[in-house]
Amino acid sequence: MLTGGPLDVLTGDYLAELTLLILGRDRRKDPALGYAKTFPRQLEECLGLAVDRGVRIVTNAGGLNPAALADEVRTLAARLGVPVRVAHVEGGTPADGPWGRGALTADAYLGGAGIAACLRAGADIVVTGRVTDAALVTGPAAAHFGWDPDDPDDLDALAGAVVAGHVLECGTQATGGNYAFFTDAAARTRPGPRPRPGLRPGFPLAEIRSDGSSVVTKHPGTGGRVDIGTVTAQLLYETGGARYAGPDVTARLDSVRLEPDGPDRVRISGVRGEPPPPSLKVGVTRVGGWRNEVVLVLTGLDIEAKAALVKAQMEEALDAGAGRPAEVRWELSRTDRADADTEERASAYLRLVVRDRDPVRAGRAIGSAAVELALGSYPGFHATAPPGDAAPYGVFTAHYVDASAVTHTAVLPDGTRTVLPHPARTRPLAPAPPPPLPPLPPPGPTRRAPLGLVAGARSGDKGGDANIGVWVRSDAAWPWLVHTLTTDRLRALLPETAPLAVDRAVLPNLRAVNFTVYGILGEGVAARARFDPQAKALGEWLRSRWLDIPEALLPDGAPDPDPDPDSDPDPDPDSDPDPGPDSDPDP
Structure with a gap:
């Protein structure tokens, strides 16, 4: 992205629900951790280039410990001899909440106001913790254009930036990655110059305007494509109703309009914004219990009968010993083919998954029971892997707290701590009214x-x-x-x-x-x-x-x-x- 063409702000989204669980376990082992350790290694390769080109970097790689990552970035910059101004945003865990005991992490999703404050104060790099994915775009846009969530005239512009941020947040999913119509020859051979070096899509970028409208595109010469379909696909990803709520603004997805703006360019316009809800989402992770798995291979004839035999044998073993696990799931995947020309294509898979809060009931005894059947079950008995101990598994749940329970703080490049107010104008979230439907299509074959x-x-x-x-x-x-x-x-x-x-x-x-x-x-x-x-x-x-x-x-x-x-x-x-x-x- 730094070498492909013009760029003002480079964003990096490192946090997912599973990532927070991993970072929580890291922090439990070492309180100085809790951030994405890959970010400093990646930054070392390109920090000088970003500074030379005047590109600011905004990332949520701070995870659970943005202050520690900001310090590491300063240390890195000093070692490289690159003068850089670093700021970070803190939000963190509400003082109290409904998530109960045993929570590993509990972090509120913040908006872009802290990022905007850091950029306005001259930061070259802004490190955040758990902000919304779109905040990585709304923060820089608000800093550049002076938008204010409490100004009714700015809500539509903020909502437009939210939509642009949502399109960008999963990278190449907006430029043809994971695209349903990837085999569509007509879409790949549109008129006009279509350079497609390599097989990997290039990363998307958004040209954002003062009214919140934007053009999604990519740097010239990069792979993939940007068209109405690829942008629509990403707009629908991990969304719910027509009201897409966030800490800064609620964007109305039913108002989004897409239109071509030239080769590999799609204009997003018409987005309406409403005041955000009065509550903030809090993502809570905890260790939920212990899990174990055995995958048995069934080959050739009588697949269903083989599965029934070994399932009955294993069920008998599960009821004995340390006691039956709390959850037992079987799944037979018929990947086999008749008269197959390789053994693997002649085979099906029977998967057993058990879960329990007791590591003993979900432990090695499960795999051992399968091994003990190796000479006394169906013909051709074998498993895809040796038995192992139970492994802990995590649980993610979403809760909601009043925004006043969360402190949103920007730590500016000079160390000044600025507490950002939450939007004063809010609106409880409710389903959008259903739109009128088009007439029924005429009957036909x-x-x-x-x-x-x-x-x-x-x-x-x-x-x-x-x-x-x-x-x-x-x-x-x-x-x-x-x-x-x-x-x-x-x-x-x-x-x-x-x-x-x-x-x-x-x-x-x-x-x-x-x-x-x-x-x-x-x-x-x-x-x-x-x-x-x-x-x-x-x-x-x-x-x-x-x-x-x-x-x-x-x-x-x-x-x-x-x-x-x-x-x-x-x-x-x-x-x-x-x-x-x-x-x-x-x-």
Whole structure:
């Protein structure tokens, strides 16, 4: 980014829910730690270049101990002989909260005001702890343009910067990384010069204007692409309803407008802002218990019978000895093929996961029980790895406290400590009113095909919940998507979601619907309760499901109909012609 072209501010987002748990364990071992140790090593390579080019650096790599990282950066700069002004932002743990005993970390998500104060005071590098991902962009923008969260005239501009920050926060996901339509030849061969060196997408950047509108682009000559689709995909990532709340402002995602602005350029405009909620989110991590896993390989014939035999044998062992673990989960993955030409392609995997608060009940006895069956179970018995001891797993939960319980402090380059007030104008968060839906599409011939032939998706985690954002790329497909992909249809297509609460948000400007699936990830990514613990591929599973799609929407060369349509749980369209928004508990 420093060598690719013009840049005013370089941001670095180092914190995720799982990262905070790791940093908490580091700090428990050594109180001087608690920050991202990779950041100083990376900074050593480019600090002189950043200073020479006048690029300021803003990062949340401070984690749980931003003051310690700021000191390390000063030490590094002195050793390199690079004069640099370093500031940091402190927020930290509220004095009291509802998270109970045993919390490893408890940190409030702060906004960009502290970053703005540091930059206005002349900082070259600003180190923060747990701020919102978008704050790394709203802080520099507010410092540059003089925006104030308590000025009603600045709310839309701040909200626009929040949206730009959300697009940038996951790096190359905005420039073609993890993109649903990565095989789309038409999208890869648009007219005009399209340099694509290498296979790795370049990093995105945002040109932000005084009204909060922005253009998302990338430096010339870098890989990947920026277009409406790649930006839409990232906008839908890890969001919920139409109101995207933050400490500085609540951005209305249903007001976002995207339009092309030239090759690899997308303009974001029209974003409306509302006062932020009076509470702050506090991310709490703790050690939840102990976990162990055994993966058994089943090869060749009689896969189901082999699985039933060893499962019954293992269940008998689990009930004996130290006692049955509190949670026992089995999953048979039929990766095997008939008449396979390699042994691995002839094999399926039976996965056993146990969890318990007692390390003995989840410990080596689980693996030992499997080993003891090695000569007395199904033919071809073996496991993917030797048995091991139980390992601790973490839990992430989100709580909310009144903003007044948290002190937001900017420590300026000269050491001055400035306490930043929280926005005085707030508004309790409530669901946005449902937008009007387009008319039902006219009837016509349909064909059973995968949803992904006409719709893209991006999914991710928020604690134990997951979101799935689904969008289409044409106005013609939008009425079909919004009337077809209701919460009831989602539950039918993804049976894992059937017993769970699901909300749907409708975003007409993006031709998108965004689902929040509550509790599908259990206690969050660190607990690893699910095969895909961060729901990264949940959207791709949805895109692979078959349903009746109007032939007019299908691309040329679409596959033949599903050979076994009765296997698809898609509801009978005659019994549910138009569930509509009323079927959603929170449209």
